[in-house]
Amino acid sequence: ELPFVLFGGMNVLESRDLALKVAESYVRATEKLGIPYVFKASFDKANRSSMHSFRGPGLDEGLKILEDIKTTFGVPLLTDIHEVEQALPAAEVCDIIQLPAFLSRQTDLVVAMAHTGAVINVKKAQFLAPQEMQHIINKCEEAGNDRIILCERGTSFGYNNLVVDMLGFGIMKRLGCPVIFDVTHSLQMPGGRSDSAGGRREAVTELARAGLSQGLAGLFLEAHPDPDQARCDGPCALRLSQLEPFLAQLKQLDDLVKSFPKLDTA
Amino acid sequence: ELPFVLFGGMNVLESRDLALKVAESYVRATEKLGIPYVFKASFDKANRSSMHSFRGPGLDEGLKILEDIKTTFGVPLLTDIHEVEQALPAAEVCDIIQLPAFLSRQTDLVVAMAHTGAVINVKKAQFLAPQEMQHIINKCEEAGNDRIILCERGTSFGYNNLVVDMLGFGIMKRLGCPVIFDVTHSLQMPGGRSDSAGGRREAVTELARAGLSQGLAGLFLEAHPDPDQARCDGPCALRLSQLEPFLAQLKQLDDLVKSFPKLDTA
C-alpha cells in the first residue's frame, strides 16, 4: 500500500495571490513531510445556499490561476466542474477533475468527464450508500475511463448534520478504486448558518485521524490563512498555519497503519 | 383553501402513443372527480443509476409530444429540466417547469428557470431539511420569479431508504409557497435493485392519504398501464386502471380536511 496522497488547497479561488500563497504553504509542508501532493481549488461554487455568496473567478480566469500554480510549483492539479462543457477545458489544465456530490448521478456529466481521459474524483453524494458508488464506476468505465477515485464526504444524518460511516471506506475499497477522504466537507453542518453551511473546524484533527486510520489512498483538505474571512466553507477550513503539524501527525498515522499486516477477521 | 391540484402523468415519455393514452386516463378521471389537473412527464431521465437504462426521447421530441397532449386535451403541462439551456424551450411549451431534487441547489439552473417566468416546481432534495427550502425560494425571488411550488419527495433515512416527515409540510407551508406531495418518488428505495431504485407501490394509497391529510396544494403522481414494464420507476408507479378509485378517495379526504376550522394548538 502506498502512502497517502494529499489533495489539498483552498475551497474557492479567491484571488491569484491568495492561491499562490496557499499553494506555497502546501508545497512546502508536503515536501518536508514527503507527502505526494495535488493542488485543489474551485473556479466556481455552483451550489451556494445564497445567490449573494461569492462563487469564484469562473472557468477561464480560474484555469489561468491554476495553470500558474502548476507552472510555479510543478504540482498536479484538481478542480471540480459542474457542466458538460467544462469537462474538456478543465481536463486540459488539471490532472484530476472532480464530480461534485450533488451531481454525482448526472449521467451526461459523468460521461463527458470520462471522455476527457483525466482521472476522475467522484464525491460520494450525501444521499448515497457506499455500495451505490458501483453505479457511478460502471458509468465511467462504460464511457471508457477506469481512472476513478472515490471520495467520502459524509452522509445525511437527520436534518442539518452529516456523519462519516467508517465502515463505508472498506465497502468502497472493495469496489476496486482508490478511496480518499474529504475531511473538510465532512465537517459541514448543512443549513447550519443563516445563509450558508456551518462547520466543525475544531474537530478536523480527530476526524482526519479516524479517516486515515482506515488505510486510505488519500486525504482531501482545505485550508485558509484566515478561515473566518474565507469566502466559502470557512467554518470547515484548517488554519493554513497549522498545516505542517496537522499533516505530520497524519503522515505518521498513515505510515503506521499501512505497516500493519492484514488481519482477515471474517 | 382550494382543493388539491393533481400533477399527474408518467415518469418518462416512453412513446407518443403511450403518453396520449396515459394523459387520456388522467383527464377522464380528474374531470369526473372535479380535480384540477396538470399533465407531467419527463423528456430525459438524466440521473439513472445505469447508463443502459432508458432516458427518454430528449428535449425536442419530448416537447413535441407534450405539445400534442396540450393540444389534444387542453391541459397545462409540467416537465423537469436538467440544464440551463433547457429552461427556455421547456417553458415555452410547459406551464410549470420542475427543478430536480439533486439539482435543487445549482444556482445557474435555478436562475435560468426563474427568468423564464414559468411557475417553478422545486423538488426538495433528499439531503435538505424543510426549512432549507427558504434558500431556494430566495434565489428564485431574487431572480425575479416568485411563482414557486415546493414539492416533498422524501428524505434520506439511513441507507437505501426514504422517509416522509409529515412535520415538514407545515414547515414548508409557513415559507409562503404552495406545497405539493410527490407520493410516487417518496416510495422509492434508493439502490433497492441491482441497477435501479426499488419502490413500494403497494403502499401508495397509505402514503398519499397521509400527505393529503395535511391540507396540501397538490399531489404529484405517476401511473403506468403496466408498471412492471415501465421504463423508469415502475416499482413506484400506480396502475393506471386504479387511477379513478385512488383519486376518488383522496378527493374526499382533501375536501374533508380543508373543511375543518383551523385549530391553533401552539
Next chain:
Amino acid sequence: ELPFVLFGGMNVLESRDLALKVAESYVRATEKLGIPYVFKASFDKANRSSMHSFRGPGLDEGLKILEDIKTTFGVPLLTDIHEVEQALPAAEVCDIIQLPAFLSRQTDLVVAMAHTGAVINVKKAQFLAPQEMQHIINKCEEAGNDRIILCERGTSFGYNNLVVDMLGFGIMKRLGCPVIFDVTHSLQMPGGRSDSAGGRREAVTELARAGLSQGLAGLFLEAHPDPDQARCDGPCALRLSQLEPFLAQLKQLDDLVKSFPKLDTA
C-alpha cells in the same frame, strides 16, 4: 374496521384532583363524539432526563387515583409499568398495561406483563424498525398472551429528533395486531431542552391527521389544562380546552378513511 379508540389522558398523575378534572374532560368529549375511550396516566416517570424532575405519586398512590377514576367515570384504564413487580398490581386495576419504548426488549418485563392476562400496549422503541415488533409479539404470545396492541411513537432521526414513518403503520398492521398512534410523544424533540425533552405541540393536529389517515385502531393522546405548567412533557401536550374540536376533526377523518373500499395496489 371499527372506529378508532382514544387512549387519552395526562402524562403523569400530578394530583388526584387534576386527574379527575382531566378525565372528566376526556369523558365528556368522547361521549359527545361517540369515541370509545380509555383513560391513560402514569404513576411513575422512571426515565426522566433529570433526577430533579417530578416522577409521580408512585405505584400505590397512583393506582388508587386510577381506581377512583374508574369508579367515578366507569372508563377502562391504561398505565405503564417499568418493573416486573408492578405488572400484577397494575393489571388488577388497569385494563391495559403499557410496555415503555426503552424497555420494550426486556424479556422478563414482557413475560411478567403477558402473565397478567391484561391487554398489553407495546410502545415501539425509537431504535426499532416496524417489522422488529414481531419479536415482541412472539415473546408475549409464547408467554401465553396474544392481547397485544402496537403503538407508534416515532423513530430516531439523526440527533435530537424523531420522525414518524407513515409506511411503518402498514407494516405493523400486517403483523396482525391493532396498531395505535401516540401522537403526543411522536412530537418530542429528545434532548431539546436543557433538562428535558422539547416538543412540537403546535403541530399536533397535523401529525394526528397523518396518523389517523392510515385507518388505525386507536389514538394515544395527552392533554393538560396548562401545558406550560405540566410536570412532564408539557411541550407535547394538547391544551385540554382544545380536546373536543381536536377530536371532532379526527373522528370525521377516521370515519371517512374507514369508509373507503380497500384498494390493493401491489
Next chain:
Amino acid sequence: ELPFVLFGGMNVLESRDLALKVAESYVRATEKLGIPYVFKASFDKANRSSMHSFRGPGLDEGLKILEDIKTTFGVPLLTDIHEVEQALPAAEVCDIIQLPAFLSRQTDLVVAMAHTGAVINVKKAQFLAPQEMQHIINKCEEAGNDRIILCERGTSFGYNNLVVDMLGFGIMKRLGCPVIFDVTHSLQMPGGRSDSAGGRREAVTELARAGLSQGLAGLFLEAHPDPDQARCDGPCALRLSQLEPFLAQLKQLDDLVKSFPKLDTA
C-alpha cells in the same frame, strides 16, 4: 494521557470452562502487550430478540464464575446489570458495573448503581446524542458517584443499522469522563437475522482503528473461540485466536496518537 485499557471478554457466560479459557487468552495477550485489562462477561442477556435465545447462568452462578476468574487471574471484572437488586451483589464481585444502553435512562437503576460506589460504565443508548450523556452523568453524581465511564456503541441510522459518529467521542470527552469504545456492539446490525441481531465481524479491525485513533481511555471487545457457535452476538465477536495480532496493532496505534502534541484547531 494514559494508554488504553481493554475491557475484554465474552458476550455471555456460556460455561465456567469457556469463561476461564477466554479469560486466559485475554490475560496472556494483554500481559504480553502491556495493556491494562479488565475481564468482561454478562450473567444474563435480558433483552434478547427471542425468548428461545440463551440468556446465561443468572446472577448467582454468574458471579461465582466471575469470582473464579478474578481469583485465578487476578484481573478486575466488569459485568452489566438490569435490575436495581442486582447492583449491590454485582458490585461486591465486580470492579466496574455496566449500565446497558436501552436502560441508560432508568433513574432507579442509575441511582442504585451509583450507590454501590463501584465504577459505572454507561453504555450510550442508540437513541441518544453524545451531549445527552450529560444527563446520566448528572444523575450519577447527584447520587454521590463520579466514577463514571462513557461507552460508545453506535447510534441508530435508519432501520437495522448503526453508525459510529467519530465526532461523538470528542463531545463525550469534553463532558469530563473517560470515554471508551465498544467496537463489538457497534458492529451489530439490529434485526439483521430472523431471530437476533446480525453483525459485521469482518470489519472489526477497521472500526477499532477508527475508534482508537481518537485517543480513548479504553476499548471494549468481545471474542469467542468459535464465533459461529457463540450463544449471543457471534456475528460481532472476534475470533479468540486473533486476539493478540488484533490488539498488537491497536496498541501501536494508541501509543502513536497519544504521543501527538495536541493541536487546537478551533
